Amino acid sequence: MTGRVVVAGASMGGLRAAEQLRAAGWTGAVTVVGDEPHMPYNRPPLSKEVLAGKASFESLAFTPKAAAADVEWRLGTGVTAARLDERVVELADGERLSYDGLVVATGMRPRRLRCPGPLVGRHTVRTLADAQILRDALIRPGARVVVVGAGFIGCEVAATAVGLGAAEVTVVDPLPLPMAGPLGDLLGGALLKRHEERGVRFVLGAGVAGFEGDQRVTGVVLGDGTVLPADVVVESVGSVANTEWLDGNGLDLSDGVLTDEHLRVGGRPEVVAVGDVARFPNARYDGVPRRVEHWSIPTDTAKHAAKVLAAHLGGAEAESTPFAPLPTFWSDQHEFRLQSFGSPLLGKDDVRILEGDPDGDVVVGYHTGDLLVGVVALGGQSAAMRAARYRAQLLKQPALTA
DSSP states (O other): OOSEEEEEOOSHHHHHHHHHHHHTTOOSEEEEEESSSSOOBOOGGGGTTTTTTOOOHHHHBOOOOGGGTTOEEEESOOEEEEETTTTEEEETTSOEEEOSEEEEOOOEEEOOOOOSSOOBTEEOOSSHHHHHHHHHHHTSTTOEEEEEOOSHHHHHHHHHHHHTTOSEEEEEESSSSTTHHHHOHHHHHHHHHHHHHTTOEEEESOOEEEEEOSSBOOEEEETTSOEEEOSEEEEOOOEEEOOGGGTTSOOOOBTBEEBOTTSEETTEEEEEEOGGGEEEEOTTTTOOEEOOOOTTHHHHHHHHHHHHHHHHHHTOOOOOSOOOOOOEEEEEETTEEEEEEEOGGGGTTSEEEEEEOTTSSEEEEEEETTEEEEEEEEESHHHHHHHHTTHHHHHHSOOTTO
16 A cells, blocks of 8 residues: 555544554555654543652553554644645644545643633643643642532542642532533532542532632632632633644534544545544444543544545445444542443433442443443442443443434
């Protein structure tokens, strides 16, 4: 095979796409482009082990598979524009790269609060540099920490801050319980209790109106006028897809990059999307296109998309089975873990305890009608292992649209 595939994005999704292109038989050139100076690394530990000072960058870096040793890496200069009709992408340094195939793997960036007040002292956690800067702020004696957002990252950071000895750790969220959005009230209530028992304070049902301070943040102003003293603020209020470089190509970029059931973009067989920037229909469920920000998704999407792209570029028959992954994630907070299989979000209106007790180790199931669509465990290692036993059942379930 001759020609070149450009992979736009050099995080985990980009790495897996490059590896899977080789596994799918693509022998032409592969060029991976990314704006960070680092080779791909594992992001979940950033809000936990790295922030706690228990892991180095070397321990996070992925080692590319031997089959991908000849892949070209262009790091420290991201993709800024694309002209899909011409099959050309433009880089931040002004270089233009032509391609025969394109993999969209540009991922997400943290959403920022648009509130009045100083910027200094406000942090996000997405990159290694973010985690290193935040750690330096958290280990200062007497640090008062306010985390805005009680989702996965927010709760992980709050737990880590308590472990580092922060004087005060407060989590603010407009919802009535932590993680109520993706997991529902049952586990949200159990998480609230566990965090409070370990010293985290929650201000729930509240929004942020602004920040106090001259040169740097000294307080977080809530919607009712209450001011929470703060030396360190962590914004964990969701993500924004990195899709601006694709503007002007007639694509649906309303929430990530819309793809078909084979991860092809905009009806173009030479363009595929992988990772959490891809908004794809999952044939396992209801076929509604959604983005999935779980650790398993970069690998799952890359494997399928690479087969589809390599087949097209090689003139072979395309993949016929629609993409149907089983999403998987985990979240370590304090000494307990959340372990999930499937799609709890689709069944959070019908949550049933499958094993255990919410005050201890518990496994809960999320249902749509009679179908089990997601399983989440909360507790120690034994709970996570029990949740894993339901994986086979989830894989065997018929599709919701069947």
